[in-house]
Amino acid sequence: MSNYIDKSLSIANPNPHNLGLTERLAILSGLLGLTIAGLHAGGVSFASTGMTFTIAFTLMGMSLLWYSYQHYATKKAGVKNDGVWFSSLASRGVIGWILGIVLTGFYVLLYWFPEVLGMGKAGAANTGIISLFDPLSNVFHGKPASQWFMYGTMYTFAILFFGIKFIYKYRQNRYQVIRTLSVMFFQLFLAYLIPEILSGLNGGFEGNWFDMDLKNQWPLDYDFAQQWHIDNMLSAGNIGWFFFIWSLLLVFVVSPYLTYKYGKRWYCSWVCGCGGLAETAGDPWRHLSDKSINAWKIERWMIHAVLLFSFVMTIAVVYSYLGKDPSKYSLTQTGFTLIIIGLLLALAASYAFLQKKNADGNKNKIYLASGSATLVAILLGMNWLFGSGNAFFLGGDAFKSSYGFYIGALFSGVVGVGFYPIMGSRVWCRFGCPMAAILGLQQKLFSKFRITTNGGQCISCGNCSTYCEMGIDVRSYAQKGQNIVRASCVGCGICSAVCPRGVLRLENGSEDIFSKTDEYKAIHISNEGVKIDLLR
Template sequence: MSRIEHNMAMTGDSPASISGKQKLATGLGLSGLFILALALFNVNFPNKTLFLSLALGLITIGTIIFANDAYLGKHQGINNNGVWFKSTTNRGLWGWVAGIALTLFYVVLYWYPQYLGLNPDGANTGIIALFDPLSRLINGGPASQWFVYGTLYTLAILIFGYKFILKYRHNRYEVLRTFSVMFFQLGFAFLIPEILIRLNKPYYDFKNIWPLNYDLFAGYKIQEFLSAGNLGMFMLIFGVLSIFVITPILTYKYGKRWYCSWVCGCGGLAETAGDPYRHLSDKSLFAWKVERWVIHSVLVFVTVMTIAVVYSFLGDDSQSYWLTKDVFLWASALLLTIVFALIMIFKRDELAKDAKYGAISYFAIIMAIIGINYFSGNYKIFFFDGYQLRQWYGFLIGAAFSGVIGVGFYPIFGSRVWCRFGCPMAAILGMQQRLFSKFRITTNGGQCISCGNCSVYCEMGIDVRAYAQKGENIVRSSCVGCGICSAVCPRGVLKLENGSRKNRIHNEESVMGDNMDLMDLIKQSSK
């Protein structure tokens, strides 16, 4: 007897439900989460070490079994089947539930840690107490909400990184960069800072560079560095060199991908745990315009805040300090002026009209505020106390934007909301990549079939297909060089390259299969 086919879509039916083994794996993972939930509601486990190991172990084992069954034993290649049919990845009911749950978790984490069991004046309770044994093992003290968060954050990158590696195991670039973010998160972001605390040294994440590490030049942090001897001085010098030497050199050679896709923890979580949501990013022109204004406004905010914080820390006596308030203020103004002048003199042709207006406006505002405060004798630079600005930045950007919105809204707006709209580090690297880097994504327009996979799975909201159809190089400041657009392309149209800067943006030799002699191009390239 024939079966009636109700679905008239060319793509066929929605994917079948998960397999029995995947259901078992899901049950194991949920069991681990259930133990953490019980701890959250103040269930006092008799053996915290055992139950913490059980919870994290069940989550890990469940994820590994699920990933193995989903990808191993199947043909290698991209498998994004059904992402638009699943409630969790298509802004359906379960997607909203997940988003709300993540958002509430971040709200409690940042502003109400006492509900997680944090007790600064006594023994911890709740879920934080469950992590006390692990905390004492690594840093020698009781857990804090940040240790709990760091542990779960690192675990998420590791287990979902394993899943990501299986999914993209045919692509060497994706495998290598995923191992890289797993290594940097586990070693540099989690273990090394905690071990430094155990050794009574300043907490320091060597891969967390200003302006992401906006506390680097805070007075209390400077005092920590100075009191820690040679190691503290090394940390401070390394932090400064990272800004002015290491970052520009690596970005010139490799683009911002060296950091955003190979090192950064925010990018690491977005690429691993956030991979199922990458297609939800907004590709509209309006979103692109909003993105550019918002992210560069955040960069101006953190620059102003940092100048104000350092200014408030310095003294006025030139006999006692070579770096006085006035010297620092005018040195900052001079540095910003030089950067602005160099860009406008040598790179203005590579800037869009709104980018030029924005750069001029931001520069004029900062210079005006510096001048007004200097000539008025107001010791509170930028009209506010530097540490008050730092508190506002920490609340609005460091907590609300990067955490609550940046991660909590994964299932709604995609996995790179923070990286795309709010990260000041991404803004700096983006400017360097757009104007000074050798990195670009080249396109072979003659091979493009306009399937749209590249645009759909670009987590930064770039309409990659529009560039590919024209055979135009992709040199966008927002591009993090994750390489997924190239990985999902069925025709090999896209290629990540580090080449000559000549004609990098305005490429006059667009490769279009219908308007050129390929043999002539090969002969010209071989000369």
């Protein structure tokens, strides 16, 4: 006879957070795929490299599909965030910390020690985990894989299969399903297949590589304005000119227009690969974002400092190489200087005007932003007047190497993804992405996008704040019936999806959204008094 005594008084399952047998088997099959890949990396292989690759990734893909179906699709549709704080993986437990260390270590090796992963040097054959991707690379390019081809393949695989898991989880929400299909499409075709196929058809451009990701744009793509990248595009013929012109249109026309119409969500939640990985593979950790006021203050200072660094770095790089060979480019150093100074002064004036109009007289932000733009313009002008070949009295290479190391690699990769299980899935997007910063300023100052709230329905459950991966205290806005217009909001819509009362709604109305939402209120409070609309 068992001596076990169940002290639970619950008439339901007292252990609701345990995984079922089929879910455990699904996880086991995924671990088997990882083991096969790991054995190959260690030099132990039971089949050809192509067969090993196929078996390993088939097992991992089927594992995710099987687990997703058993965990979500076999249950009634609805948000399933049960037991996230009981999970060692999702609540900064031992498993979460181990995974964070593994991811961080992988990114360190990827950026600075690719030979440890098996990257062959000076034409030597690949070994280790990178060699596992040689057969697929040969299909696209006719040559062995690089560490970046391996990374791009793994990245795309993660977005696709974790995206399917995300769709199973939120299948009752049409917005989430379409949004996830969008990021899966853009990652698979625009970021992976099209660039790899074009590169293969053109022989890798014989060493003159340039970024052919149609959705990648400056300042997120910080290599765009560098001399080698510009030269490679312009020397690639019609296809290079197409990408050059498209990149300029994307920055100066397409992006501002779409942000005005739909807010930054059009890019950060529907297109961007960084956001795509955060929303799909990073979904189990979205609740770990810090919602404190101190985190918000750090976020605002840090992300706009990175944006300023990105501006300064780009100006310094372009200014430097225009001065080295004036006859090579149609744009001269003098012309570039005058254009940048004019744009910066116009930007400073525009920001001051818009902030005075919309920020209730918050003069500190006006002075800081406008002053920074003016200071950069003055420093650039001084360089030009003194005849210095380097912008800001430093070489463009110094800015480029510092930005590439600290922002492009350490922040966006090592911290941005490696810290998913520790700080949440949008660490990079929230604290460091210059693209998110510039789109956020546009969204805050001139965009139709708002999250409207119906405060009378709010029960203060806190789901919206808990699952906001950008650390916004959504509940505080809902309790006050205040519409949410935040520069950091990526419009993912999860706050609305997890709300049990339908308090939150993502809208693209007129710019005066407050007058629009006032039409839906039953109680109208104004200087004339309180009016109750009995017809509602």
